[in-house]
Amino acid sequence: xxxxxxxPYDLVxxxxxxxxxMQLASTLxxxxxxxxxxxxxxxxxxxxxxxxxxxxxxINIPANHSDNRLGIFTPPWEVYRLFRQRRYDxxxxxxxxxxxxxxxxxxxxxxxxxxxTFHAFVEDESPGLQRAxxxxxxLTFPLFDRGIAVSPAAASNVERTFQRPLxxxxxxxxxxxxxxxxxxxxxxxxxxxxxxHWRDARKGLPHLLDACAELDTRGVAWTLDVVxxxxxxxxxSHPRVRYHGAISSEGRVAEMYAACDVFVAPSTGxxxxxxxxxxxxxxxxxxxCSDIPGYRYAVGDGPRSGAKLVAPGNVxxxxxxxxxxxxxxxxxxxxxxxxxxxxxxxDWDHLVTQVREEYIQALDSPRRRGRRRWxxxxxxx
Numbered sequence: 253x254x255x256x257x258x259x260p261y262d263l264v265x266x267x268x269x270x271x272x273x274m275q276l277a278s279t280l281x282x283x284x285x286x287x288x289x290x291x292x293x294x295x296x297x298x299x300x301x302x303x304x305x306x307x308x309x310x311i312n313i314p315a316n317h318s319d320n321r322l323g324i325f326t327p328p329w330e331v332y333r334l335f336r337q338r339r340y341d342x343x344x345x346x347x348x349x350x351x352x353x354x355x356x357x358x359x360x361x362x363x364x365x366x367x368x369t370f371h372a373f374v375e376d377e378s379p380g381l382q383r384a385x386x387x388x389x390x391l392t393f394p395l396f397d398r399g400i401a402v403s404p405a406a407a408s409n410v411e412r413t414f415q416r417p418l419x420x421x422x423x424x425x426x427x428x429x430x431x432x433x434x435x436x437x438x439x440x441x442x443x444x445x446x447x448x449h450w451r452d453a454r455k456g457l458p459h460l461l462d463a464c465a466e467l468d469t470r471g472v473a474w475t476l477d478v479v480x481x482x483x484x485x486x487x488x489s490h491p492r493v494r495y496h497g498a499i500s501s502e503g504r505v506a507e508m509y510a511a512c513d514v515f516v517a518p519s520t521g522x523x524x525x526x527x528x529x530x531x532x533x534x535x536x537x538x539x540x541c542s543d544i545p546g547y548r549y550a551v552g553d554g555p556r557s558g559a560k561l562v563a564p565g566n567v568x569x570x571x572x573x574x575x576x577x578x579x580x581x582x583x584x585x586x587x588x589x590x591x592x593x594x595x596x597x598x599d600w601d602h603l604v605t606q607v608r609e610e611y612i613q614a615l616d617s618p619r620r621r622g623r624r625r626w627x628x629x630x631x632x633x
Contacts, residue, residue, distance in 0.1 A: 253285045253286070253341045253342055253608075253611060254285075254286045254338065254339070254340050254341045254342075255277075255280060255285055255286065255287045255288070255340060255341065255342045255343075255344060255611070256287075256288050256290055256335070256338070256340040256342070256343045256344065256357065256361075256364070257273050257276065257277045257287055257288065257289045257290065257344050257346075258290045258291065258343065258344065258345040258346060258353070258354060258357045259273050259289065259290070259291035259346050260291065260292070260320075260322055260323065260346065260347045260350035260351075260353060260354050261291065261292070261320065261321060261322065261347075261350075262291070262292055262293065262294050262310050262321035262322075263289075263291045263292065263293045263298075263300055263304065263306050264293060264294050264295045264298055265321060265481070265498070266449075266480075266481075266498050266499070266500055267449070268371070268423070268525075268526075268527040268528075269346050269347060269371050270291075271502070271527055272346070272369075272371070272402075272423050272424065272527065273289060273346055274289060275424060275425070275426055275600055276424065276600065276604065276607060277289050277303070278426075278600075279424075279426075279600040279601065279604045280604060280607075280608070281303075283604060283608070285608075287303060288303050288304070288305055288338060288340075289303060289304045289305070290304075290305045290307075290331075290334070290353075290357060291304075291305075291306060291307070291323070291353065292306065292307055292308070292309065292310045292321070292322060292323030292326055292353050293306025293307060293308065293310065294308075294310040294321060296308060305334060307323055307326040307327070307330055307331065307353060308323075308325070308326065308327075309323050309324060309325030309326040309327065309353075310322065310323055310324070310325075310326075311324045311325065319449070319451065319452060320350070322350055322351060322352070322353070323352060323353030324351055324352050325352075326352060326353040326356060328352075328356040328359075328360075331353065331356035331357055331360055332356065332360040334360075335357070335360035335361065335362065336360075336362075339362065339364075340361070340362075340364045341364055341365065341611075341615065342364055342365045342366075342367060342611045342614065342615065343357060343358070343361040343364045343365070343366050343367070344367045344368075344369065344611075345357060345358060345366070345367070345368050345369070345396075346368075346369045346371060347369070347370065347371055347372060348368040348370070348392055348393075348396070349389065349392070354392075355391075355392065358392055358395055358396075359395075361395075363620070363623050365397050365398075365611060365614035365615045365617070365620050366395055366396045366397050366614065366620075367396065367397065367398050367399070367400065367610055367611060367614050368393075368396045368398075368399045368400065368414075368416075369399070369400040369401070369402065370399065370400070370401045370402070370406045370407070370409065370410050370414075370524075371402050371406055371423075371524055371525070372406060372409060372522075372524055373403070373405040373406050373408070373409055373522060373523060373524035373545070373546055374409055374522060389410070389413045389414070393413060393414050393415065393416065394415070396414075396416050397416060397613075397614035397615075397617040397619055397620050398416055398417050398418075398419070398610050398613055398614045398617070399414050399416050399417065399418040399419070400418070400419050400420075400421050400607070400610060401418060401419070401420050401421075402420075402421065402422055402423050402524055402525045403420065403422060403524050403525045403545070403546050403549045403550075404420060404545065404549060405523075405524045405525075405545040405546045405549065406524040406525070406546075407420055409524075417613070419606075419610060421603060421606055421607060421610070422525065422549070422550070422598055422603070423525050423527050423530065423550075423598065424530075424598055424599065424600040424602075424603040424604075425527065425530040425531060425534055425595065425598050425599065425600065426502075426599070426600055427534045427595055427596065427598075427599045429502060429503065429506050429534075430506045430509060430510070430531060430534030430535045431506070431510050431535065432510065432535060432536040432588075432592060433509065433510035433511060433512065433535050433536060433537060433588075434510075435581065435584075435585055436513045436577075436581040436584045436585070437581070438581045440473075441473035441474050441475050441492075442467075442472065442473065442474045442475070442513050442514065442574060442577065442578040443474075443475050443477070443511065443512045443513040443514070444460075444464070444474055444475065444476045444477070444512065444513070444514055444515075444516055444574065445476075445477050445479070445508060445509065445511075445512035445514070445515050445516070445532075445537075446460055446476065446477070446478045446479065446480075446515075446516055446517075446518075447479040447480060447505065447508075447509075447515070447528045447531070448479075448480045448517070448519075448528060449480045449481045449482075449498070450478065450480050450481075450482045451480075451481055451482050451483040453520070454519055454520050454521060454522045454523070455480075455518075455519055456517075456518035456519045456520045456542065456564070456565070457478065457482075457518070459518045459520075459565055459566075459567050459570060460476070460516050460518045460570060461476075461488045461490070461493070462567040463518075463567050463568075463570035463571040463574060464476055464490070464492075464493075464571075464574075465490075466567060466568065466571035467571055467574060467575060467578075470571070470575055472574070472575050472578050472579075473578075474492060474574070474578070475492045475493075475494070476490075476492060476493045476494070477494050477496060477508060477512065478493060478494065478495050478496065479496045479497075479498070479499055479505065479508060480497070480498055481497065481498045482495065482497075496508075505531065506531070506534075506535065509531055509532055509534070509535035509537055510535045510537075512537060513537070513538075513577070513578075513584060514537060514538050514539070514540060514574065514577050514584065515528070515529075515532035515537045515538070515539050515540070516539075516540045516541070516570065516574070517529060517539065517540075517541040517542065517547065518540075518541070518542055518562075518564075518570060519541075519542050519544065519547070519564070520542065520564045520565055521542075521544055521564055523542075523544060523546040523547060524546045525546045525547075525549065525550055526541070526546060526547050526550050529541060529547060529550045529551055529559075530550065530595055530598050532591065533551070533558065533591035533592065533594060533595035533598075534591075534592070534595045535588075535592075536588035536589060536591060536592035537588050537591065538558055538559070538560070538577055538583070538584045538587035538588050538591070539551060539558060539559035539560070539587070539591065540559065540560045540562060540570060540573040540574060540577070541559050541560075541561060541562070542561070542562060542563070542564040543561035543562060543563055543564070544564060547559075547561070548561065551591070551594075552594055555590075556590070556594065557590065557594075558586075558587035558588060558589070558590035558591030558592075558594065559587070559591070560573040560576075560577075560587075
């Protein structure tokens with residue numbers, strides 16, 4: 253198949269949606285498909301790699317407790333020109349409600365099958381946001397043939413308004429890139445890792461920093477590595493906190509997971525899944541994370557889970573979980589082994605077959621067959 257993988261967020265930045273789409277595109281290429289990745293790009297001089305097309309017009313729209321660098325002013329005629337030239341079989345749009353490049357891609361798709369993937373989970377929708385979603389959903393949703401949600405939480409956001417077939421398929425990961433880290437050395441400082449753009453309040457880094465301060469009062473030795481964009485100044489000047497900024501190399505990030513003793517995701521909410529959890533699981537690291545729907549779906553529950561779940565914002569709960577792991581290296585190893593076993597079901601080599609089946613179903617949908625009869629780009633199929 254010839255596939256357009258469309259991302260709404262700035263291709264220059266690291267993020268879960270971008271990583272999902274890039275890895276899916278790479279896996280599809282490995283199966284023999286021809287895949288272009290299309291998205292906004294704030295740095296025209298950036299070498300995005302073969303098969304990646306970046307468009308200008310990026311501005312930041314804060315929403316859902318995070319920054320969103322979107323192609324709001326991307327020229328629609330440039331997108332249309334690329335689609336006319338490439339004539340795709342399938343156009344796969346991630347976060348279809350995000351303006352505006354996604355809309356230009358959808359309306360330029362011609363006779364291609366159109367598949368949407370919904371990633372977001374919004375817990376505190378304002379009335380204005382709900383109205384906007386209904387309006388844009390009315391304009392765009394009828395044009396899709398099928399939909400995918402990365403978790404039940406993500407599906408719950410759109411299942412009332414998206415009237416096409418909607419399948420839950422989780423985020424994926426290339427597990428082979430992540431090597432199992434060394435066993436924790438009993439009595440050594442607990443090596444904690446946080447990965448996420450902590451400029452966004454919902455990532456909850458201040459709660460982790462407060463929990464680390466509580467560990468100090470208990471006499472528990474620790475270090476904390478923070479990976480991600482935090483804006484212009486650090487959240488803490490504690491000498492045992494190291495800030496690494498955003499790291500674009502997935503291999504380097506994988507090394508940091510392998511080097512830590514425990515991964516912590518203290519998000520306050522508005523998370524539909526959490527690819528960072530899969531990365532920690534692939535490295536066989538124990539996890540301490542917030543007890544929110546998207547995270548529970550990723551890490552599992554009961555004996556099938558290698559995570560300690562803590563109520564969002566519960567600083568003492570985070571500190572308690574970390575103190576327990578600091579004193580019990582066997583428990584660290586047990587939780588890590590559970591995670592390493594569980595993450596196999598999220599490997600892209602396993603999930604790509606299911607994604608391709610969605611494409612095949614979309615190509616064979618009655619709406620798409622009718623579209624071929626009248627669309628001027630019908631030869632694209």
